[in-house]
Amino acid sequence: MKNLILLLIPLFVQSQDVGVGHWKDHQSYKSATYITESANRIYCVAKGSLFYINKEENTLNRISKITGLSDIEINNIAYSEDLKTTIITYKNCNIDLIKNNEIINLSDIKRKKIIGLKLINNITIRNEIAYLSCSFGLVLVDLIKKEIKETYGIQKNGSLLEINDCAFKSDSQIIAATSLGVYYGNTSSVLNDPANWILNGLEINAAYVIHNDNVGCVLYKESGVSWLNIFYPENNDTTLFADSILKAIAYSNNSLYKVYNDSVIISNDGINVLACIKDEKITAAKYAISDNEENIWIADSINGLLKFKNNSYHETYIPEGPESNDIYSLEFLENELFVCHGGHFNFGVNYLNTTGVSIMQNNYDW
Numbered sequence: 001m002k003n004l005i006l007l008l009i010p011l012f013v014q015s016q017d018v019g020v021g022h023w024k025d026h027q028s029y030k031s032a033t034y035i036t037e038s039a040n041r042i043y044c045v046a047k048g049s050l051f052y053i054n055k056e057e058n059t060l061n062r063i064s065k066i067t068g069l070s071d072i073e074i075n076n077i078a079y080s081e082d083l084k085t086t087i088i089t090y091k092n093c094n095i096d097l098i099k100n101n102e103i104i105n106l107s108d109i110k111r112k113k114i115i116g117l118k119l120i121n122n123i124t125i126r127n128e129i130a131y132l133s134c135s136f137g138l139v140l141v142d143l144i145k146k147e148i149k150e151t152y153g154i155q156k157n158g159s160l161l162e163i164n165d166c167a168f169k170s171d172s173q174i175i176a177a178t179s180l181g182v183y184y185g186n187t188s189s190v191l192n193d194p195a196n197w198i199l200n201g202l203e204i205n206a207a208y209v210i211h212n213d214n215v216g217c218v219l220y221k222e223s224g225v226s227w228l229n230i231f232y233p234e235n236n237d238t239t240l241f242a243d244s245i246l247k248a249i250a251y252s253n254n255s256l257y258k259v260y261n262d263s264v265i266i267s268n269d270g271i272n273v274l275a276c277i278k279d280e281k282i283t284a285a286k287y288a289i290s291d292n293e294e295n296i297w298i299a300d301s302i303n304g305l306l307k308f309k310n311n312s313y314h315e316t317y318i319p320e321g322p323e324s325n326d327i328y329s330l331e332f333l334e335n336e337l338f339v340c341h342g343g344h345f346n347f348g349v350n351y352l353n354t355t356g357v358s359i360m361q362n363n364y365d366w
Contacts, residue, residue, distance in 0.1 A: 025066045026360065029319045032299035033286045037252075038079040038086065042297055044305045044317070048073040048091065051319050053305075055291070060319050070096050070105040078123035078130065085143050087130050089120040095132075097146055108148050109139065122165045131174075133163040138176060138191075154183050155194035167211040177206035182218055201229060210251045217256070217270050219249045228258075230270045252289040264288045264298055279313045281306050320366050322358035335362040 031047035042053040050063045065072055073091035080087075086098040093109040109120070109132075117135040124131045129149065132139040137153040137160060154161045154176060162179040169175055174185045181203045189196040201218070208219040216232025226246040230239055248259040255274065258265040263278040264285060277288075277296055284301040291297065296308035304318035324341045331338040341355035360366050 023066055024364075025062075025064050026321055026364075026366075027062075027064065028321045028323060028325045029062075030304050030321075030323065031301045032303075032305045033301060034076060035287055035289050035297050035299050035305070036077050036079055037289060037291050037297075039081070039084075042291060042305075043077050043079070043086075044297075044299060045074055045077055046299075046304070047301075047325060048075070049321075049325070050074045050077065050088070051317075053317055055293075060317055062319055068103050070094060070103065070107075071110075076120060076123050078125050080125045080128075080130070080143055083128060083143050087123055087125070087141070087143070089123060089132065091119075093118055093120055093134075095120075095141065097141075097143065104146050106141065106146070106148065109134070116160075117162065121163065124166050124168075126168055131166050133165050133176070135162045136160055138163050138166060138174075150192060152185065152191045152197075153194055154178055154185075154197045156180050164206060165208050167209045167216075169211050169216070175209050175211055177209040177218060179205050182206050182209060201231075202227075208249045210249060210256070212251060214254060215251070215256055215269050217249065219246065228270060233269075247285065248287055250287060250289055253292070253294070255290065257288040257290075259285050259288050259298075261285060264296070266296075275311050277308055277311055279306075279308075281313055281316065320364070322360070322366055324355045324358070326355065336360065 027049040029046040029049050029051055032044050033047060034045040036043050040054060040056050042055065044051055052061050052063065054061060063069060071090045071092065071094040074088055075091050076089045078087050084099060088096040095106040097104040114136050119135040120132050122133040128142060128144045130141040130143055132141060137151050139151050140149040142149045154163065163176050165177040167175045172187050174187065176183045176185065182200050183197040184200050185191045185197045202220060204220050205222045206218050207221040210217050211232060218229040220227040220229065225244050227240060228243050228246060245260055246258055247261065250257045256267045256270055258267060261284055262282050263276060265273055266275040267273055281303050282298060282300060283303060285298050286301050287299040289297055298306040300306055304316055306316055307314045322339050326341050327339055328342050329340045337360040339358040358366055
């Protein structure tokens with residue numbers, strides 16, 4: 001299967017949109033997977049592509065290598081309100097820091113040879129440090145000095161554990177959600193020594209961890225089954241319960257968001273339900289947050305970025321682009337470009353890819 005990232009098309013030279021010798025990218029933005037908020041923007045990652053909503057102007061804006069980023073296939077994004085800095089990570093572990101419209105590239109992890117899986121799974125910002133939860137450990141990025149500060153590894157029987165997420169119980173204690181449970185590390189000890197990380201709770205895959213003044217919880221996911229462990233407040237009667245269809249958890253504006261395929265439940269403590277967002281537009285939800293205006297934003301991998309006002313559907317945001325970034329063949333007929341997403345997947349059972357065909361007209365409309 002080929003992959004559509006950038007497309008140089010001199011075929012439509014009559015259009016004023018792209019000058020001769022310049023590039024224009026045509027990416028798919030339908031498969032939304034992650035969202036974050038900055039001062040006046042809602043950023044959305046969509047299967048390697050990135051765009052944002054300018055809330056003041058209500059405009060849709062694409063960001064890519066064409067507009068100055070250092071790489072392709074974005075997998076995560078986070079924003080430091082205190083430092084006014086955006087951090088973007090890529091599938092190949094490249095990193096961009098954006099501040100005052102300046103892009104600083106940190107390619108240390110991308111260039112480093114690591115045995116085994118090399119992925120950045122999540123970003124957690126605390127003070128001036130961005131903590132990158134990676135498949136090989138926890139990488140600390142100093143957002144002021146714009147450099148890699150340290151790397152912490154957690155081991156089990158001599159093998160490094162994959163870190164999926166992290167949170168902070170206090171200024172002196174880090175909580176790491178790993179492929180074999182939740183580990184606690186005290187910052188007063190030497191955390192690049194695996195012996196200083198202590199297992200707490202179940203020894204199964206911990207996908208997400210959240211801890212703040214209101215709630216502390218871990219989402220365990222293994223073999224298609226999910227469990228939510230609510231460990232703070234400590235006097236909570238229900239500490240662990242199965243929730244097999246729970247896909248993700250997020251904390252935003254003093255509320256916990258429990259994300260399911262077709263709905264999002266808003267809670268103050270993981271148990272009590274404050275609201276349930278359910279709509280026919282929600283078919284494959286991946287993540288959800290609320291913004292500073294109390295709008296709910298849901299990343300749906302089929303229907304794009306969804307906005308809800310007062311818990312009711314308001315609008316869908318999907319920039320123009322093909323149906324998918326996967327390409328089997330290209331054909332140009334009668335001033336139209338046909339992008340065929342068909343063919344077959346080259347792994348597992350040889351089943352057909354039925355995404356169909358995207359058609360770009362000579363005015364770049366899809």
